[in-house]
Amino acid sequence: MIDRDLPEMPCRELVELITDYLEDLLSPAQRTRFEAHLAECEACNAYLEQFRQTIRVLGRLPEESLSSEARDVLLAAFRGWSRR
């Protein structure tokens, strides 16, 4: 049940707290207000989903890697170092 003593969390406040929410770092009162607002606000649900999609896509971006020439230089440096 929503605690009716807690002030409603407006959209402007919710968008600042999403990362904390996703890491489960909101206080119990904040989390109650956050979820109560989500239950009633389609726009914030859309925003939250966009935010989650953004995070997921960031995790799936393809990788850069060090060129093989650069790696060879490092291995040569290592050999020089280990011979000391």
Added chain:
Amino acid sequence: MREGDERVFGELVARWSGMMLRLALSHVGSRPLAEDIVQDAWLTVLRSLDRFERRSSFRTWVLGIVVNVARSRARAERRSIVPFSASNEPVVDPSRFLAADHPRWPHHWAVEPVSWRTPEDDLLAGETRKVILDAIDVLPPAQREVLVLRDFEGLTGTEVCNILRVSDTHQRVLLHRARSRVRNALERYFTATETM
């Protein structure tokens, strides 16, 4: 590693250099300079191995060295580095919300976000991928650094705090701002294209 095992070193270089390169790139725009930084960092690792005190994981220590090398190289090359800013920028343009004195919905969305119609897999392709990469490129360096380490490399908040030597709250604030900016960039793109 301390016994001079070349194979182990080679494996670490292969496994971590990509991540180190991306971390270096988040400091300097130039790829050749970033490669240089990674080289320097590995050489520093070799030179400093005796001083590794095991207070953190080896990876955290190595990435911390990359950050130090990147920062001094960036300064030396006179690349402007924005110091870690604790600005209070809102993550969404305030004009998107109704005013505080609105009679019914103070601080609620004035212009509501709508679900993106592009399937998530397509977000990685072509135009949208470029939108994302460009958005990352123009992030303040501190935000870019955290975003790369957390969301791209998948490191934990704790590890990122140790690498960058910032508080947990600070890295989370930077992360949230960075993610918000990337989302904003995608939204601007979709608003421009999906309504056509």
